Amino acid sequence: MTDTLIKLAVQAQFRTRPTLRSVVAQMLTEHLQEKYPPLTLPVAQLRLALPREGGGRGLSPLVEVALDYLASGIFPDLTARDGLDAYLSDASGTRLSFEQNGTRHYDLAVVEALIRELPVIVQVGFQDALMAYWNMPSDAGGSRWQWFAGILQDQLRAAAIRQLAGDVPALQRINQLTDYPARETRSQRHGPESSLHAYSVQTRLVQGETQVTVQSSDLLLVDGKQVWLCNLSGRIEAYASLDAFGQALGSAHGRPVYRRQPHLATL
Secondary structure, three states, X not given: OXXXXXXXXXHHHOOOOOOHHHHHHHHHHHHHHHHOOOXXXXXXHOEEEEEOOOOOEEEEEHHHHHHHHHXXXXXXXXXXXXXXXXXXXXXXXXXXXXXXXXXXXXXXXXXXXXXXXXXXXXXXXXXXXXXXXXXXXXXXXXXXXXXXXXXXXXHHHHHHHHHOOOOHHHHHHHHHHHHOOOXXXXXXXXXXXXXXXXXXXXXXXXXXXXXXXXXXXXXXXXXXXXXXXXXXXXXXXEEOOHHHHHHHHXXXXXXXXXXXXXXXXXX
């Protein structure tokens, strides 16, 4: 499969992946229905009808209000103006209500509280949504995890053949990983003395009191003193030792803006 075909296949497989907008909309839907079971209108049709300076009301889509709050930390002013209150409406601006010991309107303080807690919980919600999505069956059978793992496995095998054909021991080592990705299976097949380990690479960027951790998509293979960095682009870089790799990763051209601290996570 050519690089172009692989790219198109991956795009097609993950075109419907969760986005921040979809996750926020789903979380709002679930939490609003927990508080107000009668509220069955799709969240995409919900609006905050807010009094405007100069008269009248503006309709702000509830999902947009939530996304704006996540980005800025600013929530709309719900204060009544010129005798006009704020309320929850549908897309046409009609005030929404429900029956419970008479007609009642939705409490915007409850809606506001739900949105204000999003910064604390949205990361977990996003993780749950991504996990559920990746575990769904792919068009080719198996889960999306399994399908994508197969693509990466084939790509690494092909890259090793192209670039390491003259280095038989190195090619054999990488084939160990592509044939037996799980370390336990690899040890059972090649014996507990097998020293091939695979790592993902995290880089911690430090500047003064500020620290940012960057997760790399590269795969680092270590077999004793032999080290190979396998890039997602298909390039395989060899290093004389793990120290040499660390020095290369930590080096910067010119004066560094950040101090880099590599960290390896065992796969």
